[in-house]
Amino acid sequence: xxxxxxxxxxxxxxxxxxxxxxxxxxxxxxxxxxxxxxxxxxxxxxxxxxxxxxxxxxxxxxxxxxxxxxxxxxxxxxxxxxxxxxxxxxxxxxxxxxxxxxxxxxxxxxxxxxxxxxxxxxxxxxxxxxxxxxxxxxxxxxxxxxxxxxxxxxxxxxxxxxxxxxxxxxxxxxxxxxxxxxxxxxxxxxxxxxxxxxxxxxxxxxxxxxxxxxxxxxxxxxxxxxxxxxxx
Numbered sequence: 001x002x003x004x005x006x007x008x009x010x011x012x013x014x015x016x017x018x019x020x021x022x023x024x025x026x027x028x029x030x031x032x033x034x035x036x037x038x039x040x041x042x043x044x045x046x047x048x049x050x051x052x053x054x055x056x057x058x059x060x061x062x063x064x065x066x067x068x069x070x071x072x073x074x075x076x077x078x079x080x081x082x083x084x085x086x087x088x089x090x091x092x093x094x095x096x097x098x099x100x101x102x103x104x105x106x107x108x109x110x111x112x113x114x115x116x117x118x119x120x121x122x123x124x125x126x127x128x129x130x131x132x133x134x135x136x137x138x139x140x141x142x143x144x145x146x147x148x149x150x151x152x153x154x155x156x157x158x159x160x161x162x163x164x165x166x167x168x169x170x171x172x173x174x175x176x177x178x179x180x181x182x183x184x185x186x187x188x189x190x191x192x193x194x195x196x197x198x199x200x201x202x203x204x205x206x207x208x209x210x211x212x213x214x215x216x217x218x219x220x221x222x223x224x225x226x227x228x229x230x231x232x
Contacts (some may be wrong), residue, residue: 010118020115023133026134028140034190034201036114038182038227048171049179053110054189059162060106060155061192068099075154094154097147100196104141105148107193109155111137141199181225190230202231 009017013035014098018027037054064071076093093110094102112133118127169178180188190201 010029010115018115020118020133021129023136024117025136025140028136030141030199030201033111033114033137034186034193034230035227037110037189038186040113040117047166047179050182051166051179052182052185053113054182055178055180055185056162057107057110057160058164058185058188058192059165060102060109060158063162063165064106064158065103068102070156071154072102075151075157091191092147092150094151101143101147102151103196104143104193105138105151105155106158107189108134108137108141108143108148109159111199141197177230186227199232204231 009019011017012027012029012032014029014031016027016029016032018024034054035055038052040053041051042051042056076095094107110227112130115133116129119125119129131149134148138145138148166178187203190203
C-alpha cells in the first residue's frame with residue numbers, strides 16, 4: 001500500500017517521498033531539481049514575465065564563464081594575502097578547484113530551492129536548512145562539498161551581479177533573450193550541465209510552454225507548462 005506524505009514530507013518528480021527537513025544523499029535526484037528549477041519563479045514571481053531559477057542559474061553560469069579569471073582572482077585575494085604566503089600552507093583556494101566544477105557550482109547554487117520551498121519559516125529557516133540540502137546535492141554528484149563552501153561567497157556575488165543585470169528588464173516584454181519559457185530554460189540548463197558534468201542528462205521527448213490569457217476579474221489566469229521527461 002502506498003504511503004501518504006506526513007506533515008513535512010513531499011513527493012519528488014522521480015516518485016520518492018522525502019522529508020525536506022532531513023534530506024539524505026540518497027534522497028537527492030538530479031532529475032528532480034532539473035525538472036523543478038524551470039518551474040520555480042525567481043523574485044517571488046513579481047517580474048512582468050516568467051523568470052525561473054533555471055534561467056537565473058544559466059545566467060550565473062554564463063557570467064562566471066565570461067569573467068572567470070577576474071572573479072577567481074577577486075575572491076582568492078579576499079580570503080588572504082597571496083597564495084603561498086599564508087600561515088596555513090594547506091589552505092585551499094578557489095583557483096585550486098577544477099574550472100568545470102566551479103561552473104557546475106553555479107548551476108547547483110539554487111538546486112536546494114525546490115526542497116526548501118516546502119519548508120515554511122522564512123529567510124532564516126532557508127539559511128538554516130540550505131547548507132544541509134546543498135551538501136546532499138553536491139555530494140550525491142561526486143563533488144566536494146568543502147569546495148562548494150569555499151565558493152559560496154563567490155556564488156552569492158554572482159547571484160547578486162546577475163540580479164543587477166535583470167532588473168532593467170523587470171517590466172520588459174521586448175527582450176527576446178531573457179525570460180525563457182520553462183522548457184527552453186531547462187534545455188539551456190541541461191546543455192551547460194552536460195558540458196561540465198560526468199553525469200549526462202538526456203531529454204526524452206519535447207516539452208512546450210502554454211500560457212492561456214484567460215484572466216478573471218480577480219487577476220488570476222490559467223498557466224500550464226509541460227516539460228519533457230529527463231533521465232541520466
